[in-house]
Amino acid sequence: MIEARTLTARFGATTVVDAVSFSVAAGEAFGIVGESGSGKSTLLRVIAGLHEAWSGALLLEGAPQGRRRSHRGRVQMVFQDPYGSLHPRHTVDRALAEPLAIHHVGDAPGRIAAALHAVGLDAAHRFRYPHQLSGGQRQRVAIARALILEPALLLLDEPTAALDVSVQAEIIALLQRLRRERQLSYVLVSHNLAVVAQLCERVAVMREGRFIEELAVGDLRAGSAHDPYTLELLRASAGFRRAARRV
Amino acid sequence: MSRAAWAGQGWRAWLGSAAPNSRRQARLGEIYRFSRALMRHPLAAAGLAIVLLLVLIAALAPLLAPHAPSAQHLADRLRGPGAQHWLGTDELGRDILSRLLFGTRITLGIVALVTAIAAPIGLAIGCMAGYAGGWVDAALMRVTDVFLALPRLILALAFVAALGPGIENAVLAIALVAWPPYARIARAETLALRRSDFIAAALLAGASPGRIVARHIMPLCLASVIVRVSLDMAGVILIAAGLGFLGLGAQPPAPEWGAMIAAGRKYMLDQWWVAAMPGIAIAVVSLGFNLLGDGLRDVLDPKQR
Amino acid sequence: MTAPLLEVSDLVLRFGDTEAVRGVSFAMGRERLGIVGESGSGKSLTGRAILRLLPSGATLQATRLAFAGADLLAATEREMRALRGRRMALVLQDPRFSLNPLMSVGRQIAEAYRAHGRASMREARAQALAMLEAVRIREPQRVHDLYPHQISGGMGQRVMIAMMLAGDPDLLIADEPTSALDVTVRVQVLAVLDEQASRRDMGLILISHDLDLVASFCDRVLVMERGRIVESCAAAALDQAQHPYTRRLLASRPLLAAS
Numbered sequence: 085m086i087e088a089r090t091l092t093a094r095f096g097a098t099t100v101v102d103a104v105s106f107s108v109a110a111g112e113a114f115g116i117v118g119e120s121g122s123g124k125s126t127l128l129r130v131i132a133g134l135h136e137a138w139s140g141a142l143l144l145e146g147a148p149q150g151r152r153r154s155h156r157g158r159v160q161m162v163f164q165d166p167y168g169s170l171h172p173r174h175t176v177d178r179a180l181a182e183p184l185a186i187h188h189v190g191d192a193p194g195r196i197a198a199a200l201h202a203v204g205l206d207a208a209h210r211f212r213y214p215h216q217l218s219g220g221q222r223q224r225v226a227i228a229r230a231l232i233l234e235p236a237l238l239l240l241d242e243p244t245a246a247l248d249v250s251v252q253a254e255i256i257a258l259l260q261r262l263r264r265e266r267q268l269s270y271v272l273v274s275h276n277l278a279v280v281a282q283l284c285e286r287v288a289v290m291r292e293g294r295f296i297e298e299l300a301v302g303d304l305r306a307g308s309a310h311d312p313y314t315l316e317l318l319r320a321s322a323g324f325r326r327a328a329r330r331v
Numbered sequence: 332m333s334r335a336a337w338a339g340q341g342w343r344a345w346l347g348s349a350a351p352n353s354r355r356q357a358r359l360g361e362i363y364r365f366s367r368a369l370m371r372h373p374l375a376a377a378g379l380a381i382v383l384l385l386v387l388i389a390a391l392a393p394l395l396a397p398h399a400p401s402a403q404h405l406a407d408r409l410r411g412p413g414a415q416h417w418l419g420t421d422e423l424g425r426d427i428l429s430r431l432l433f434g435t436r437i438t439l440g441i442v443a444l445v446t447a448i449a450a451p452i453g454l455a456i457g458c459m460a461g462y463a464g465g466w467v468d469a470a471l472m473r474v475t476d477v478f479l480a481l482p483r484l485i486l487a488l489a490f491v492a493a494l495g496p497g498i499e500n501a502v503l504a505i506a507l508v509a510w511p512p513y514a515r516i517a518r519a520e521t522l523a524l525r526r527s528d529f530i531a532a533a534l535l536a537g538a539s540p541g542r543i544v545a546r547h548i549m550p551l552c553l554a555s556v557i558v559r560v561s562l563d564m565a566g567v568i569l570i571a572a573g574l575g576f577l578g579l580g581a582q583p584p585a586p587e588w589g590a591m592i593a594a595g596r597k598y599m600l601d602q603w604w605v606a607a608m609p610g611i612a613i614a615v616v617s618l619g620f621n622l623l624g625d626g627l628r629d630v631l632d633p634k635q636r
Numbered sequence: 637m638t639a640p641l642l643e644v645s646d647l648v649l650r651f652g653d654t655e656a657v658r659g660v661s662f663a664m665g666r667e668r669l670g671i672v673g674e675s676g677s678g679k680s681l682t683g684r685a686i687l688r689l690l691p692s693g694a695t696l697q698a699t700r701l702a703f704a705g706a707d708l709l710a711a712t713e714r715e716m717r718a719l720r721g722r723r724m725a726l727v728l729q730d731p732r733f734s735l736n737p738l739m740s741v742g743r744q745i746a747e748a749y750r751a752h753g754r755a756s757m758r759e760a761r762a763q764a765l766a767m768l769e770a771v772r773i774r775e776p777q778r779v780h781d782l783y784p785h786q787i788s789g790g791m792g793q794r795v796m797i798a799m800m801l802a803g804d805p806d807l808l809i810a811d812e813p814t815s816a817l818d819v820t821v822r823v824q825v826l827a828v829l830d831e832q833a834s835r836r837d838m839g840l841i842l843i844s845h846d847l848d849l850v851a852s853f854c855d856r857v858l859v860m861e862r863g864r865i866v867e868s869c870a871a872a873a874l875d876q877a878q879h880p881y882t883r884r885l886l887a888s889r890p891l892l893a894a895s
Binding site: 129132133134154155156157159160161163164165168169170171172173175177178182183186187207208209211212213216226229230233 | 349350351352353354356357361527528529531532533534535536537538542547550551
Binding site for chain 3: 119120219248249250251252253254256275276277278279281282304305316317318319320321322323
């Protein structure tokens, strides 16, 4: 599905992604874990075709990608902030109809209803505006929008970071189900190891623009990593241990 | 409950429904919510009332005016406010009240035409410049800067002098000096919106730049531009009055308020009403637009939603 | 028997017609109390209500709201100001927004000392440097003169803690103090809070949406849902909690260890 070789991306003069190489097979879920400033979001945007200052080789479904892309809907993205990823003045219906209209896909009302149903929303939500929906509902709409053109690859940029814990669990379950049902490939970027472990099969740890380590999720859960930074992340994710109480 | 009351209840419930069934219902619901929010500001409501009054008067002027605006009663010239002529008469014996009422048509006409010309131009130029960036942005903004660098009344004067006096040319001249601030505002909003995730999502769906600017960015810039337009109205009215005052706008005997002030200048000390009445009218209408603009800004400000 | 450090009885917060906090009651001594809840649970508002720092439009009602025996409900604004920063302090979530961007970090800490009339400029500066060291910032001399935008998030939070501890408060309320930080930095900041809380024998209220964090850091936990306390138990006993909402929160945590 994805083949990346020595991808390097810049923001002005700073190199944000530094010679990253990896591959993702069709139907696989690949996670990228890193802290802020690691370059993981920029890497995702390069794959999506939203960031143009990159060099290296990127192949999607075998086809080499250039700097400028024509977006045909094979690659879609779900963004972090549910409050920013929907146009504030478009109803849910309008947001979902737009990709269909651009690509002249027929039976829009039917497809919109089906997409809403697939993400657990119903007709009552269809003509609402984003400010009338909760964070979890907006994120579901964003997922529905991403899937309405039936993409092969779904890029997820911290999809649950801005959500409440209970809603987070629902969205993770939804993403797991959709992947199973539609044989999608995922690339998930997150700073939360637990979320990545739940959704992905393989994980890459990113730091300061480079892939430090790649490991299978089983190894991640067992804590058998090699790089000290990965071990530090695992330790920190395990939570805080209190210093012994002074009596 | 009486049938009328139930019908009213149903209509309000339909508009306020949390689960609309169609795009039209959703959009009308938004407009309804917006109007209610606006009505909660007493000053904004007052401004809206003044503007609506202006529109009403302009529409019904022939029915409301006691005399024809150009009818001269030379025997009654320069009479003060009284029973026959509520606001007095001018130097040709014409009823000032009637002239003011008919003058609302000219004022409203100027305001409407200027807005219709300047706002879309400013919006389009600003959004295109902001979204395209690069040399397109630079070029468009330098053109805007040139227009902004010169004082508006002087520039309008220059245009009218070149085009010739007359109300159509005045409108054109004012529109030509009114668009630059709207372009600046639209560009600023566009620059902020360009980086949004929903624009990225639209790009991923395959939307062309034209589609993104027209359907995604412009509607969001509209709010700021509308507020600015309302607040500018006072300025537009004053420039029109200024041009009229100088004899470059509406030509006599048209009851344009600025021209009326100019004519009344000679009699200001003894027959103050000839100049003062149109002046008060201009002040009240400008105030109305300002209040409305302030109210709109409060309601449309996304941070307060 | 001495009065508990903080007593809250039947706290109700209203915004117009809606009640954001509905009858919250608890008492605490010099211990660590955690308040957990999702967005809309009223946990942050409860923390602020104790300091009587409420947004406009909010009305506060309570049967009793007392700090070290002193009635907070009847206190005037002036009396509250004397308490805030001096005996009760608040650490907020994001140092980018809670630190003054125009003043150097050291000056802000020094200002906190001087605001409560405790020191001259020279003494305050010395204290500020000492506090920076106490919150485990290396090179305190250098960091003292930096501005908030020049320091990292983790350092900013530690500066915030230093500022808030300047008055040597008896009660520290921390509202999501580590939510905006990276995982590895989080642990460092928590260690600082842990050390300071132990050393100064303060009462600490930790407000968070992170159940694991609160359970590991605090002695007791209160779980809030939609303005009410639904569970109150010792942190160690959280796994055996009975209330369905708590069980749901416990169940929805994504776990890293093999399931």
